[in-house]
Amino acid sequence: MKLFKKILCAATLAGAMVSSAHAAKATIAMGTMSWEDLTPITYITKNLLEKAGYDVKVTEFSELGIAYAALAKGDVQIMASQINYAAQDHWNRNKSRLEKLSPVSFGLYQAIAVPDYVTIDSMTQLNDHVDQFGGKIIGIEPGSGLMRDADNAVKAYDLKYKLITGSTAGMTAALKSAVDRKEWVAVTLWDPTWMMMKYNMKFLKDPQEVFPGPQAYYWIGKKGFAAEHPEVREALAGIYVPLSAIAEINNGMNDGQTVQQASEAWIGKNADRVKRWENMKPY
Known part of the structure; x- marks a missing residue:
């Protein structure tokens, strides 16, 4: 009888540990530049991932080259960037250690x-x-x-x-x-x-088209991120931040709000849009 109780207790404890491990969400290390276009994208996404139960840590970098180096090394796991033109050199230099996860905005x-x-x-x-x-x-x-x-x-x-x-x-x-x-x-x-x-x-008009046309923003990650965190990758794919949101959040920041406060205010005013994003996530 004592042996049976020990087995039952062990099985219960193991089950609880498995359940707890299954319920726990990963910590996501997110990088960003302290730029007025990238920080709204970053903090809207941070807010939504945290609502889904993830612990999101944001590191702001002062130089793009340093940010890309940190991402390639794995010091941060994901970052929003404009890889086609604005950050093309940095992307090309590090892309063997990175992967493109999903587009998140367009029109820069x-x-x-x-x-x-x-x-x-x-x-x-x-x-x-x-x-x-x-x-x-x-x-x-x-x-x-x-x-x-x-x-x-x-x-x-x-x-x-x-x-x-x-x-x-x-x-x-x-x-x-x-x-x-x-x-x-x-x-x-x-x-x-x-x-x-x-x-x-x-x-100024650019008849020689030296400057590239409108550019896209992408979530990029350390290579292997999508395989290691498929649910996060799917959540990122459901989020699309329009340029109007970036402008509105920046206006809030100019009025004295933090980027977190301005992002939360935008999310609150756009509950229907955000709900559609959340309906796309697999958890």
């Missing part, structure tokens, strides 16, 4: 932009107004796809301008200062961004 455009009060509309007109622009195009961080394309544009259009390498923060400050004074300024810019609306910006 990057080029040279000017305030709408500037009376030119095309890259071909820049050389007629070198002095008004101070002979410079204000750029962002070195090594970005946008700066690579901007450098190619300077050469393709034989522009008599210096492309200034710096930071996104520096470009934003220079843009604000110029707009406040109604001065002519040319910057490397992208859409979606709050700056397009706040400063009434327009992209």
